[in-house]
Amino acid sequence: MTEKINQIEIGNLKIGGDTSMPFFEEKFTKPAIAMEVYDPKPKTLPKELEKISSNPIKWAMYCKEKGADIISLKLKALREKTIQEEAELVKQIAEQTKLPLIITGCGDEEKDAELFTKISDMGGKFIIGNAEQEKYKKIAAIAIAYNHQLVALSNIDINIEKQLNILLTELGMKKENIIIDPLTGALGYGLEYTYSIIERTKLEALQGDKMLQMPILCDLSKIWEIRETKEGIQERNAAWETTAALSCIAAGVSIITMRDPSAMQKVKKIISELQ
Amino acid sequence: MNTLEIYSKLPKKNCGECGVATCLAFAMKLAQKKEDSKKCPYISEENKKTLTEQSTTPIKKINIGKYEIGDETVMFRHEKKFYNKPIIAIMIEDNDPELEQKIKKINKTSFERIGEKLEIEMIAIKASEKEKFKQATQKIISLTTKEIMLIGNPEQLKEAIMFCSDRKPLLCSANLSNIEEVAGIAKNLPIVATAQNLEETKKLTKALENKGAINIIIEIKNHNTKQALRDLFAVRNRAIKGEKELGYPTIIFTDKEKELEEAALFITKYAQIIVLQEINENTLMPLLTLRQSIYSDPQKPIQIQPGIYEINNPDKNSTAYLTTNFSLTYFTVTADIQNTGQPGHLLVIDTEGMSVLTALAAGKLEIEKIAKAIKESRLEEKTKNKKIIIPGMMAALSGELEEKTGWQIIVGPSDSSELSEFTK
Numbered sequence: 001m002t003e004k005i006n007q008i009e010i011g012n013l014k015i016g017g018d019t020s021m022p023f024f025e026e027k028f029t030k031p032a033i034a035m036e037v038y039d040p041k042p043k044t045l046p047k048e049l050e051k052i053s054s055n056p057i058k059w060a061m062y063c064k065e066k067g068a069d070i071i072s073l074k075l076k077a078l079r080e081k082t083i084q085e086e087a088e089l090v091k092q093i094a095e096q097t098k099l100p101l102i103i104t105g106c107g108d109e110e111k112d113a114e115l116f117t118k119i120s121d122m123g124g125k126f127i128i129g130n131a132e133q134e135k136y137k138k139i140a141a142i143a144i145a146y147n148h149q150l151v152a153l154s155n156i157d158i159n160i161e162k163q164l165n166i167l168l169t170e171l172g173m174k175k176e177n178i179i180i181d182p183l184t185g186a187l188g189y190g191l192e193y194t195y196s197i198i199e200r201t202k203l204e205a206l207q208g209d210k211m212l213q214m215p216i217l218c219d220l221s222k223i224w225e226i227r228e229t230k231e232g233i234q235e236r237n238a239a240w241e242t243t244a245a246l247s248c249i250a251a252g253v254s255i256i257t258m259r260d261p262s263a264m265q266k267v268k269k270i271i272s273e274l275q
Numbered sequence: 276m277n278t279l280e281i282y283s284k285l286p287k288k289n290c291g292e293c294g295v296a297t298c299l300a301f302a303m304k305l306a307q308k309k310e311d312s313k314k315c316p317y318i319s320e321e322n323k324k325t326l327t328e329q330s331t332t333p334i335k336k337i338n339i340g341k342y343e344i345g346d347e348t349v350m351f352r353h354e355k356k357f358y359n360k361p362i363i364a365i366m367i368e369d370n371d372p373e374l375e376q377k378i379k380k381i382n383k384t385s386f387e388r389i390g391e392k393l394e395i396e397m398i399a400i401k402a403s404e405k406e407k408f409k410q411a412t413q414k415i416i417s418l419t420t421k422e423i424m425l426i427g428n429p430e431q432l433k434e435a436i437m438f439c440s441d442r443k444p445l446l447c448s449a450n451l452s453n454i455e456e457v458a459g460i461a462k463n464l465p466i467v468a469t470a471q472n473l474e475e476t477k478k479l480t481k482a483l484e485n486k487g488a489i490n491i492i493i494e495i496k497n498h499n500t501k502q503a504l505r506d507l508f509a510v511r512n513r514a515i516k517g518e519k520e521l522g523y524p525t526i527i528f529t530d531k532e533k534e535l536e537e538a539a540l541f542i543t544k545y546a547q548i549i550v551l552q553e554i555n556e557n558t559l560m561p562l563l564t565l566r567q568s569i570y571s572d573p574q575k576p577i578q579i580q581p582g583i584y585e586i587n588n589p590d591k592n593s594t595a596y597l598t599t600n601f602s603l604t605y606f607t608v609t610a611d612i613q614n615t616g617q618p619g620h621l622l623v624i625d626t627e628g629m630s631v632l633t634a635l636a637a638g639k640l641e642i643e644k645i646a647k648a649i650k651e652s653r654l655e656e657k658t659k660n661k662k663i664i665i666p667g668m669m670a671a672l673s674g675e676l677e678e679k680t681g682w683q684i685i686v687g688p689s690d691s692s693e694l695s696e697f698t699k
Contacts, residue, residue, distance in 0.1 A: 023507075239561050243565050
């Protein structure tokens with residue numbers, strides 16, 4: 001029996017299921033692209049998003065128009081808005097875009113737990129994040145209770161990556177509901193560390209390590225925090241993100257989270273040609 | 276081959292003339308690829324050939340001007356490392372009216388990153404016809420010191436080489452119908468071997484070797500990105516598995532419509548020469564950065580030079596910070612200090628490339644050492660007040676450090692991403 005990466009369903013999408021490393025014998029498992037939507041909007045944005053990003057719902061619809069497979073909703077406003085308001089926002093975005101959502105909170109375990117509970121009570125299945133080695137119990141409990149999928153975030157360390165999956169499954173999380181986020185360093189600031197962690201993870205997974213067979217997500221957002229992109233040269237920023245995305249594709253990831261719609265379209269086009 | 280198999284090929288005289296006392300010891304070193312069988316004066320030609328073959332790396336090392344490519348041994352960089360970064364070339368047609376401007380632009384395109392100069396290494400000149408080709412070659416070699424690749428038929432190549440043989444150009448290309456001609460023209464120069472598929476390629480490389488043209492680069496035909504990656508993967512994989520006829524560096528020409536996307540994939544996956552057409556700093560900067568990243572040694576954390584780094588143009592009133600010389604740490608902290616919007620002096624301490632946490636655990640951040648670093652850097656001359664912010668994780672050292680140095684030690688946040696809040 002061939003070992004493979006877990007295949008999971010996100011809305012109508014199927015991700016993962018790889019039976020080999022990318023390009024080996026021409027095999028290639030198509031990754032999905034998630035587009036970021038923040039509330040409130042971050043400092044560095046592609047020009048085309050500057051106006052629209054003040055309204056998360058409009059931003060999400062724009063991403064859908066541009067071809068996003070998933071919306072990665074990053075709710076950082078829990079210091080300014082109420083849980084109710086944020087939950088409403090999620091509901092609106094889910095209903096209007098009809099796209100699968102990855103939802104991450106502000107990082108405060110208590111607040112996030114409240115938020116995810118509220119969102120879950122409104123109905124619907126999501127990918128929630130992030131569970132981390134030091135704080136995973138509350139979020140995992142909610143994922144288990146409502147049968148959500150869960151993003152498990154580690155810090156560019158394959159041992160912690162595996163350990164976290166063990167902790168989550170011991171708690172009762174189904175391994176098929178876990179997505180690995182190895183933490184993606186920005187291109188020029190450690191991307192290659194993540195790149196090799198991904199290749200190592202996949203090789204181990206394909207050799208039968210069940211605690212590493214989860215699909216991998218690369219969140220490229222760190223690119224937007226570095227000196228090079230802060231200079232604001234649009235074409236270069238898009239190229240920076242495209243280049244990073246492609247190296248992650250070469251490593252064999254299942255989901256890529258991007259910000260720039262023009263970069264995303266270039267990446268989607270290549271992905272369709274690689275199938 | 277294992278030690279005993281190698282030993283069986285040696286004369287067993289134990290003469291010591293190779294520099295090693297016994298043939299068995301010599302065989303052991305050969306097995307570890309730490310010795311050269313050519314050093315044995317009594318070995319037969321046949322055995323010497325066998326031993327030389329077994330000691331070469333799966334992907335042959337080829338010199339292109341002052342660069343080395345190939346010498347690769349693994350499928351995945353984490354298994355060991357990728358040894359020689361791929362050459363990036365820009366292709367220019369001999370009748371391009373903007374030829375001179377393009378060369379000048381290529382010459383100027385250069386970025387510095389982690390103490391390394393990132394640039395384009397090679398210019399590929401494509402022939403339209405003999406005279407133009409000659410003129411273009413002459414013009415280009417007078418305008419640049421970059422490596423040269425000549426793309427044309429044997430007749431065109433023959434003419435152009437006359438003007439630039441001392442530049443040791445890469446010749447593109449030989450195929451199954453012109454082996455003899457091109458090998459004759461090339462002599463020792465490196466040659467691109469072009470065939471329709473990998474099976475034909477094997478015939479071609481074998482024939483070229485037989486003609487004495489041993490510096491071969493295999494062209495991967497780019498019908499589409501998917502097929503190109505399949506073939507790049509196959510050459511590396513099969514060469515490692517022992518198919519010597521595929522054991523050469525690869526060259527690939529990108530599709531102009533998707534240069535950035537293809538170059539990123541080919542840099543990551545097994546191409547040793549990548550030929551682009553566009554000279555665009557906005558796409559070249561991330562590509563060259565990717566190349567530097569993928570080809571860095573995964574066993575060694577990249578270190579940066581210890582010392583004082585100035586961020587946002589600091590003056591004597593600016594804040595001083597301290598961190599370690601692990602490159603990832605340095606870049607993260609620099610970015611975070613920049614994000615505070617305020618200028619700062621960042622003192623980077625030599626911890627042999629370890630991050631703050633690792634260095635603390637490994638005892639690389641001793642009070643004495645930090646005090647010495649502060650003193651020797653002469654940070655005191657750059658700041659008015661002797662105040663320095665240290666990483667939150669080093670909090671336990673603050674008291675002693677203050678005593679030892681006479682500086683006011685401020686314990687910063689545990690994560691430098693919080694510096695914006697901290698410095699408000």
